[in-house]
Amino acid sequence: MALQFELLASDGAARRGRLTLAHGTVETPVFMAVGTQATVKGLTVDQLESIGTQVVLGNTYHLALRPGDGLIAEMGGLHRFMNWKRPILTDSGGYQVFSLAANLKIDDRAAVFRSHIDGNLLELTPEKAVQIQENLGSDIAMCLDECPPHDAEPQVMRQAVERTIRWAERCKQAHRRPDQALFAIVQGGLDVELRAECAAQLKAFDFPGYALGGFSVGETATQMAAALGPAAAELPTHKPRYLMGVGRPEDLIVAVGRGIDMFDCVMPTRHGRNAMALTADGTLKLRNAVFKRDSAPLESDCPCPTCRNYSRAYLHHLFLAQEMLGPTLLSLHNVAYYNRLMAQARGAIEQGRYGAFSAACLARWGATT
């Protein structure tokens, strides 16, 4: 059994769950740190563990191109290669093919494209996407999907949904690893009926988990929030639900309220490298001269190693001096911030006060749902 999912509590549409995978247990809702190239940028696995990171996400497209999934398999799989002992989720590579690759040609058989690294001609098929992820040995693999822009013509969107469904079936047939769970991805953009249709057909294949793809691809937060509830409601209750590539703290808080269990986003590490710290009171730009003599930590009540040990003045200095430790310490805090936000959300759901918790978060951030 590659995956077990228990629903421990619910509060409105929000769910408190526990996911058991080949490499351990995951408390949901959960934020997964993005480790695109077999490393969460700037952080060691010890640092990730010290702040309660439960799952790391690896990017199939990047890893297949460099160093290659065959090499990673030779080295004992992605867990051993990058020394991460807890669960790993890999995406299918589809999203990166659409966003990074050059000269993309796509038909039912395959997506054919040129590598963004060396220009080599490559192709990704549903079967290949599964094989790569089996080589990587992730706990959760994703079906190859087609992800059109959110404002694609209805006919293009419908074609992508139909292809996504056919590809999901082929992925399921190709999938072999008994210690890996394969999730399907629901597409359909902002069209609630099309998403419902996609979900209904994918549910017939009885995947162990379902993702919503095609969000956070240019639509507004309001559009996303409106489409998210109906889309989540079409997914099976007793299976985990993953909202791919989303997003900002306010997006996570809204989406948990709509019944989402799993998230990933590059924002905490990317912001960390760009000297931006996420805090309960908003984003701090650490290069700003206002922090030059600020002896306070980023957040006074944050238990992360950065906040326990360093002042804003020190972080300001590191960024001005272009020292690597700046991005590292700030990424550490930002991932810890996401982890802590999800822990707070879990507590609020358990105690039946998620609505109030969510409203307080959004009000403090000045965010609208």
Added chain:
Amino acid sequence: MALQFELLASDGAARRGRLTLAHGTVETPVFMAVGTQATVKGLTVDQLESIGTQVVLGNTYHLALRPGDGLIAEMGGLHRFMNWKRPILTDSGGYQVFSLAANLKIDDRAAVFRSHIDGNLLELTPEKAVQIQENLGSDIAMCLDECPPHDAEPQVMRQAVERTIRWAERCKQAHRRPDQALFAIVQGGLDVELRAECAAQLKAFDFPGYALGGFSVGETATQMAAALGPAAAELPTHKPRYLMGVGRPEDLIVAVGRGIDMFDCVMPTRHGRNAMALTADGTLKLRNAVFKRDSAPLESDCPCPTCRNYSRAYLHHLFLAQEMLGPTLLSLHNVAYYNRLMAQARGAIEQGRYGAFSAACLARWGATT
């Protein structure tokens, strides 16, 4: 008492000592990791502690320019600012003024120069160098010295030595902090007699420790090795001896054999950032394709976190993918390598086999003394 030094054992000229400073005890011979801008590049203090780093060196010139020693004093001193709880040594800034600053003009009163960061006109006097280091709050401060090129004309070299002695006296008179030890620096280049004269005059001031400056500034290893023994022999036996800015592993092994107790060098972290790993069998260039499928650690018997947890293939991948974790993991190993080399040297001295240990090291590296 800012400093105590016990000689625990000796073996020929090599010495095994114990230095007690305001922030703890240091076993010598010791390698001090260079933390120029209040951070050892790429490494957290937890990582430095985990590999047995005993002392970190801060650069007075860099810290005085940015973020400023006054600001660091406001923030509770350099230890607290950078969260390093063990001893810190700061240099005087003199060497960086000579090597980095622009438009240098030097006379007995002061070194006047332009900042390499913003071009501001600044000056460093012996009194100012002491004041800055008192603001930083290091355990060991260094006197301001003049460091001419190793091939300077005899008259220039003599003038520098005389100024270094006058400045040392002024530093001693200016120095106030009872929890900080002030070391003098012996100059004189490769001129053994001039060094002896400089040492004799500085000894009269009864500093708690002495450094040899002006080595590793362009002379050959053979020239350095020849001048080092006589220079070290002129220093007081019962006080610590620090060879500034030296150097390669083979230089340390030779210098310990000549009676040196303390070292610092940027080589382990600089090599780490440049994908070069130091090992008992020589330097590995991790970008080399030969490591693509190499599942071995950098060194099979190295207890550092990098060697315990990662393969050469993974490190190769990180450098090819330009991931920050590559420089971090390799710097960690390289500093651990220096720390371990000094631990082995201490053991060899204790057991009266330093000559054999030294010869074996140098033979393995193909180095000549």
